Amino acid sequence: xxxxxxxxxxxxxxxxxxxxxxxLFLLIIFPIxxxxxxxxxxxxxxxxxxxxxxxxLFNLDATSQQADWSMAFVDNLTDSEVFVVHAYEDNATGQSxxxxxxxxxxxxxxxxxxxxxxxYYESPIDPSSWTNTTIGLYVDSxxxxxxxxxxxxxxxxxxxxxxxxxxxxxxxxxxxxxxxLVESSTFSQWxxxxxGIFAFASIFLTMIVAQSMTYERDEGLxxxxxxxxxxxxxxxxxxxLTYMIIASVQVAxxxxxxxxxxxxxxxxxxxxxxxxxxxxxxxxxAVGFGLIAASISKSAEVSTGxxxxxxxxxxxxxxxxxxGGATEVIAKFMPSKYLTDAVTTLxxxxxxxxxxxxxxxxxxxxxxxxLLVAVGIVLxxxxxxx
Amino acid sequence: xxxxxxxxxxxxxxxxxxxxxxxxxxxxxWGELFGILGPNGAGKSTAVNILxxxxxxxxxxxxxxxxxxxxxxxxxxxxxxxxxxxxxFYPHLTGxxxxxxxxxxxxxxKDVLESRVNxxxxxxxxxxxxxxxxxxxxxxxxxxxxxxxxxxNDPKIALLDEPTVAMDPKSRRxxxxxxxxxxxxxxxxxxxxxxxxxxxxLCDRVxxxxxxxxxxxxxxxxxxxxxQAKNLEEVFLKLTGKKLREDL
Numbered sequence: 134x135x136x137x138x139x140x141x142x143x144x145x146x147x148x149x150x151x152x153x154x155x156x157l158f159l160l161i162i163f164p165i166x167x168x169x170x171x172x173x174x175x176x177x178x179x180x181x182x183x184x185x186x187x188x189x190l191f192n193l194d195a196t197s198q199q200a201d202w203s204m205a206f207v208d209n210l211t212d213s214e215v216f217v218v219h220a221y222e223d224n225a226t227g228q229s230x231x232x233x234x235x236x237x238x239x240x241x242x243x244x245x246x247x248x249x250x251x252x253y254y255e256s257p258i259d260p261s262s263w264t265n266t267t268i269g270l271y272v273d274s275x276x277x278x279x280x281x282x283x284x285x286x287x288x289x290x291x292x293x294x295x296x297x298x299x300x301x302x303x304x305x306x307x308x309x310x311x312x313x314l315v316e317s318s319t320f321s322q323w324x325x326x327x328x329g330i331f332a333f334a335s336i337f338l339t340m341i342v343a344q345s346m347t348y349e350r351d352e353g354l355x356x357x358x359x360x361x362x363x364x365x366x367x368x369x370x371x372x373x374l375t376y377m378i379i380a381s382v383q384v385a386x387x388x389x390x391x392x393x394x395x396x397x398x399x400x401x402x403x404x405x406x407x408x409x410x411x412x413x414x415x416x417x418x419a420v421g422f423g424l425i426a427a428s429i430s431k432s433a434e435v436s437t438g439x440x441x442x443x444x445x446x447x448x449x450x451x452x453x454x455x456x457g458g459a460t461e462v463i464a465k466f467m468p469s470k471y472l473t474d475a476v477t478t479l480x481x482x483x484x485x486x487x488x489x490x491x492x493x494x495x496x497x498x499x500x501x502x503x504l505l506v507a508v509g510i511v512l513x514x515x516x517x518x519x
Numbered sequence: 520x521x522x523x524x525x526x527x528x529x530x531x532x533x534x535x536x537x538x539x540x541x542x543x544x545x546x547x548x549w550g551e552l553f554g555i556l557g558p559n560g561a562g563k564s565t566a567v568n569i570l571x572x573x574x575x576x577x578x579x580x581x582x583x584x585x586x587x588x589x590x591x592x593x594x595x596x597x598x599x600x601x602x603x604x605x606x607x608f609y610p611h612l613t614g615x616x617x618x619x620x621x622x623x624x625x626x627x628x629k630d631v632l633e634s635r636v637n638x639x640x641x642x643x644x645x646x647x648x649x650x651x652x653x654x655x656x657x658x659x660x661x662x663x664x665x666x667x668x669x670x671x672n673d674p675k676i677a678l679l680d681e682p683t684v685a686m687d688p689k690s691r692r693x694x695x696x697x698x699x700x701x702x703x704x705x706x707x708x709x710x711x712x713x714x715x716x717x718x719x720x721l722c723d724r725v726x727x728x729x730x731x732x733x734x735x736x737x738x739x740x741x742x743x744x745x746x747q748a749k750n751l752e753e754v755f756l757k758l759t760g761k762k763l764r765e766d767l
Contacts, residue, residue, distance in 0.1 A: 141623035145609060145616075152611040152652070353607035357668075360571045360601040361624040362593060 134366045142363075142371030143378070146345070150379060156341055164334035164383050168390040171330065175322035186237040186283055188216045189227040199247025206242065206294040215286055231271055237279040240287065241269030250295055281325045285482070327396055328476035329453025331408065332469035334383045335415050336447050338376050342423020343436035346372075346513065351432055369510050373420050380416035384409050399483030407486055407495075411475050414499040418468040421505020428512035468505075471497045523582075524549050524676050524707030525570065530579035532565050532731075539565040541731035542579070550705045552698065554712065554722035554739075556751075558759050562731040563711040564604055567680050570709065571601045584675055597625075600674030602682045604711075606665035610654030614645060614664040617653055618671050625672035632671070639667045642700075644693050658685040666694065670701070677701060677708045683717060695721055715752035725751070729759050 150156050188210065194203040211218045219236065221227035227239045243266045252264040270287060273279045349355050358368065388405065391398075398404070422443040430436035450460055451469030464470040475494035478484045484491065525547040532540040539562045547553045555563045568574040569581055572592035580587060586594035608617050615636060622632040640649045643663050648656065653664060666682050679698070683691045691714075698721060701708055712718055718725050719739045727735040727742075735742060735758055739751045748754045 135626065137626060138624055141620055145612060145620055148616070149609070149611045353603055353605050354609065356573055357601070357603060357607040358624065359573060360596060360599065360603075361621065361672075362596045362626070363624045 138367045139371045146375040165390045172394040189236045189239040191221045192242045193244045194246040202247035202250045209290045238283045239271040326453040329473045332472045333452040338419035339422040340440040343426035343440040346427035347433040347436040377416045384412045398480035400479040403486040404479040415472045417502025421509040424509025424513045428516045468501045527581045533577045552702045552708045554718040554725035557728040598675045600669040600677045602666045602669035602679045604680040606661045614649040618667045621668040622671040659690045719751040
């Protein structure tokens with residue numbers, strides 16, 4: 134491999150990105166426009182409004198000797214700016230209201246709720262002596278925001294009830310049926326969508342890679358290069374580097390556009406740096422899929438359609454589209470899902486950079502990226518480059 | 520430097536049941552401008568593509584500056600400059616950037632590259648257009664840039680596959696002068712062309728091939744004498760036209 138050749142080829146491809154209006158739009162302008170439009174449409178930006186959730190509540194512990202705890206929990210929920218609490222006298226009526234879309238979530242405080250907390254305080258370091266209970270939490274599965282936001286917010290209120298406002302992520306005898314330990318305040322829908330935008334922007338690299346490779350093949354440019362001393366490794370490394378650079382620019386632009394419209398992710402410089410790293414790893418995935426699409430496409434036009442075979446599933450199952458049930462299972466096979474998950478963990482949940490799950494996500498994306506690039510190179514050399 | 524610039528020995532290339540090159544043998548010397556002529560589909564471009572390492576022969580061998588095209592293609596690519604039949608260029612790059620890119624591929628020293636590109640551009644009459652994007656060029660301009668892309672590495676051997684197609688007569692004359700200058704520098708040049716007057720004007724020797732077979736070889740003037748023809752086109756038609764008539 135030769136660095137000068139690689140740099141020359143990278144420059145050639147980067148010039149294409151900013152000189153070809155269609156490529157410039159798809160890779161650079163489109164992510165910015167998408168960020169701004171979605172930010173304004175779903176972020177409540179400009180009117181200062183915040184999102185609240187209608188939550189139904191059925192308290193089965195209201196008459197127990199330790200009812201003060203459940204009352205405190207209800208008070209904390211009511212005092213929260215995020216929840217509008219509606220009391221219900223029975224489970225069926227609350228469930229019905231949820232099904233009809235009148236509620237975002239329905240909470241059932243179990244009998245023994247107060248006893249659980251008391252048992253915790255009697256022996257905080259001996260979980261075996263605790264009286265365990267589970268808060269029933271039912272969330273409107275039709276609301277992406279409710280599914281994503283309500284469980285961690287309820288968890289936060291619970292922690293505040295038990296420990297006060299300095300609540301930390303300690304072990305408790307009370308579980309929520311879908312708990313997640315998250316530090317959160319008020320969210321707009323945009324907060325849940327923003328992490329997916331990073332994957333959404335990079336996904337389209339696949340199409341550009343496929344088009345670029347098939348164009349160079351069809352126009353005889355690959356043949357021309359093959360009559361020079363440039364090696365296949367030089368060429369493939371240059372392609373990969375080019376799209377890694379573009380992916381970095383996309384992350385920077387999406388971040389800048391998000392900041393410009395008032396979005397503030399719950400992470401610091403380390404989290405943002407991590408986002409660049411995982412986006413770079415994801416660009417390998419895009420290059421790999423692009424090479425595979427180019428290998429099986431007869432022309433640049435065909436490659437556009439073929440690349441959507443790889444783009445669409447990732448877009449629907451791995452960005453900001455709501456997932457649940459079967460789609461959750463499908464999403465596990467989408468590299469973009471792991472990028473979105475990692476960025477969500479950092480940007481929405483405010484998890485520290487040391488959180489193992491984001492490194493697991495990075496490892497999965499990177500390994501898939503290298504594998505797909507390797508498969509793409511083999512297929513392109515064998516079927517695509519002639 | 521090897522004794523011969525190019526040596527082709529019993530070269531055969533088959534594509535499935537079609538024989539594109541049939542037992543071709545040639546030897547081309549340094550400083551020689553060698554024309555390969557033939558009707559469409561005769562095997563001219565196939566021969567060039569074997570010499571430039573894009574194709575591997577089915578049988579026989581070919582060496583370029585002493586390097587075998589099959590066993591040592593990397594060394595072959597170091598010494599050749601290839602102007603393909605279809606002018607492959609990057610439309611979003613300027614003419615200068617296209618030429619410089621090829622210089623970078625050949626690792627031409629940076630300081631040499633810039634002055635060389637300037638000099639080449641001037642010789643070929645492209646000074647006023649070289650910084651425009653290639654997609655804005657006319658067909659003739661693209662051909663000229665394509666040829667400079669092939670020659671920017673100052674190759675010992677130039678393989679020019681129909682370099683003057685679609686050029687106006689004035690541009691063609693400029694290219695002819697440029698090619699003559701290359702020969703004066705001692706380079707070996709293989710030129711394929713459909714323009715017989717071009718071959719007659721430029722080439723030291725020509726090979727006329729048809730259906731992959733060598734049917735005539737020699738200096739244009741000798742061939743005209745042998746075949747009692749006024750020009751090379753008449754020789755060409757005498758040798759290849761019979762087949763055309765049979766087809767008709």
